[in-house]
Amino acid sequence: MIATIGLFAGIIVGLLLQPSVPLWLQPYLPIAVVAALDAVFGGLRALVDGVFDDRVFIISFIGNVLLAALIVFLGDQLGVGSQLSTGVVVVLGIRMFSNLAAIRRRLFKG
Amino acid sequence: MVQGEREAPYGRREGVSGPGRGSGSVNGLGTKRGSVDALLRRDDSMSLMRELVTHALDDGYAAAAARRAGGQRRRTRRGLGATLAALTLLGLLLSIAAVQKRQSAPAVAQEKAELVERIRAESARNDRLAARADALEEEVTVLQDSVLTSTASGQELRERLVMLEAHAETSRVAGPGIRIIVDDAPPDEVSGLVDEQGRILDIDLQQAVNGLWAAGAEAIAINGQRLTGLTAIRGANKSITVDYRPLARPYVIEAIGDPDSIEARFAENRGGAWLHDLQKKHGIRLEISSVDELTLPGKSGNQLRYARTEGA
Numbered sequence: 001m002i003a004t005i006g007l008f009a010g011i012i013v014g015l016l017l018q019p020s021v022p023l024w025l026q027p028y029l030p031i032a033v034v035a036a037l038d039a040v041f042g043g044l045r046a047l048v049d050g051v052f053d054d055r056v057f058i059i060s061f062i063g064n065v066l067l068a069a070l071i072v073f074l075g076d077q078l079g080v081g082s083q084l085s086t087g088v089v090v091v092l093g094i095r096m097f098s099n100l101a102a103i104r105r106r107l108f109k110g
Numbered sequence: 111m112v113q114g115e116r117e118a119p120y121g122r123r124e125g126v127s128g129p130g131r132g133s134g135s136v137n138g139l140g141t142k143r144g145s146v147d148a149l150l151r152r153d154d155s156m157s158l159m160r161e162l163v164t165h166a167l168d169d170g171y172a173a174a175a176a177r178r179a180g181g182q183r184r185r186t187r188r189g190l191g192a193t194l195a196a197l198t199l200l201g202l203l204l205s206i207a208a209v210q211k212r213q214s215a216p217a218v219a220q221e222k223a224e225l226v227e228r229i230r231a232e233s234a235r236n237d238r239l240a241a242r243a244d245a246l247e248e249e250v251t252v253l254q255d256s257v258l259t260s261t262a263s264g265q266e267l268r269e270r271l272v273m274l275e276a277h278a279e280t281s282r283v284a285g286p287g288i289r290i291i292v293d294d295a296p297p298d299e300v301s302g303l304v305d306e307q308g309r310i311l312d313i314d315l316q317q318a319v320n321g322l323w324a325a326g327a328e329a330i331a332i333n334g335q336r337l338t339g340l341t342a343i344r345g346a347n348k349s350i351t352v353d354y355r356p357l358a359r360p361y362v363i364e365a366i367g368d369p370d371s372i373e374a375r376f377a378e379n380r381g382g383a384w385l386h387d388l389q390k391k392h393g394i395r396l397e398i399s400s401v402d403e404l405t406l407p408g409k410s411g412n413q414l415r416y417a418r419t420e421g422a
Contacts, residue, residue: 014205030207054190062196
């Protein structure tokens with residue numbers, strides 16, 4: 001419950017301040033969002049399954065975001081452009097869907 | 111395994127994943143187990159996907175749960191705070207990304223508009239410079255004339271120059287002639303559809319121009335662009351270019367020639383027949399009129415390709 005408050009607080013702060021993202025950071029933003037979402041869905045599923053753990057969640061969250069940024073950076077440096085990040089989006093997307101499916105099964109079937 | 115294969119080469123293979131892939135252990139486990147195993151093995155390349163779906167939840171959670179079950183349960187205030195911070199960060203990321211997207215969309219459109227603006231400004235500048243070049247060329251001609259007329263040999267030279275310039279199409283010419291206006295067929299009045307066949311192509315203008323030359327035209331211009339022996343009329347995508355400059359519709363072809371005969375001769379020859387055919391079949395717009403006085407600009411920007419000194 002408190003966690004959702006944090007989420008909304010973040011959204012509201014972002015909307016109010018409208019911080020401008022420095023140009024060098026802009027390519028990393030979308031993929032970081034996807035990676036963070038994946039970590040959050042993982043955490044949500046763990047919560048539903050009753051195995052949620054703060055430390056694991058924080059580490060997976062930060063690790064996901066950093067790894068996603070690193071992959072975008074690598075893709076840029078290697079000259080493959082957005083193809084590497086497409087791979088990241090596909091993999092994380094599949095994970096998010098299967099996590100969400102697990103949450104749904106647990107919530108609705110009981 | 112080798113022996114087994116020899117005994118029943120086809121029957122066994124069914125269950126095994128394929129030649130060269132089945133290992134001894136698969137066969138050793140019996141037919142039923144073997145086939146299930148082989149099914150799993152067959153999609154070895156899909157193991158990443160399988161892993162993704164079956165291990166969607168971070169293994170760390172299970173490990174942590176096991177540790178807690180071991181007795182050291184601790185749910186600290188700090189951990190909750192960190193979770194809160196992470197989620198706040200996510201919210202921030204989400205809203206920033208959304209705001210960013212919203213802000214950059216008009217920026218892209220604006221950039222495009224700026225580019226269009228720049229293209230317009232540059233082409234206007236181009237036109238101005240071309241006009242200035244024409245004026246300067248005119249001035250050069252006048253000055254050249256005044257120098258040449260001062261001497262007897264110059265006089266002769268000037269006459270030759272005038273004649274040659276008329277052939278080279280570099281000087282402005284005036285005289286009677288005909289004006290032909292051609293344009294794409296208008297869209298169908300009922301359906302509003304444009305007949306692709308009724309579109310004027312580069313070859314139509316080429317045929318018309320060739321017909322005019324054959325009908326005795328001395329000078330021809332399309333939309334104010336003088337044609338020389340080296341001018342190309344070509345199609346570039348959907349527009350027609352003359353000397354690599356795109357034309358705007360409608361196309362106005364002006365030709366100077368003998369006013370008594372050029373129109374009739376043009377109507378009789380291939381160029382005229384081509385246009386009349388198009389008008390009959392596809393309904394292109396075609397207006398031919400004779401004009402008493404036409405002034406065609408000289409061809410500017412001609413490069414000097416060959417020269418020699420006088421008397422050489």
